[in-house]
Amino acid sequence: MGECCEANFGEPEPYLNTPSATNYIMENGCPHGAVVDMCCEMDYDAWYYSSKDDRCTNEHIGGYAYGSREACCRKEFGYNLDNCASLDVCYPETPEPTPAPTKCDLRTWFYNEDTDQCNNVADMEGNTNAEYGDMGECCEAIFGEPSYLNKLSATNYIMENGCPHGAVVDMCCEMDYDAWYYSSKDDRCTNEHIGGYAYGSREACCRKEFGYNLDNCASLDVCYPETPEPTPAPTKCDLRTWFYNEDTKQCNNIED
16 A cells, blocks of 8 residues: 555655545555555454444444444444544544643642633743642632632532632643543542553543433543532531420420
């Protein structure tokens, strides 16, 4: 294949080659869309849904076998095939490489005026020039003392570090906890490192374990944990005073 492509299409010109509708060059240097590999198509003629990667693929991963990419896509992603993520091992695409992430424990925190959030993404558009050593320092400087009525918290929750829920983007944590698992013990999806079958996203885990109504999906995101507002402690019962109620002819410890 490579010899044929080089002779007819020349040296690969990644991301700009005209035969590639997606502007990709295949791993062997051939323009995407300029090859028909019938042998590979016969060897990889069944398609499967990978819940780990949330995509359809003809890799030999096992599970329920579909006769085509389209059949898998229609079943797993609905009738809009543009929404179907897929991998065809016969015609793999090599996307433009992304830069390696900065080491997370060295990340500086910033406040973004456009999103009204603290984040640890140095080049995010809208970040102010002020730098903070950690998430808590940024949140305290911008949002003040924790308040369960903070306007940014639609659920009136404060995260465990004191930041208003919804006011933080922790890219480092998201990269460290990028796989989701189903916890049968807690009956929820979580990105805690509990092991087991790994899903590529909360949504993939939820769809598999709780169905397509994501509102029914119980989950825990360790990057954005919520701490509900504490309820007041009950009055200590052994200090209660007792009374006699003439109407009910009963003794009780209800003062009013």
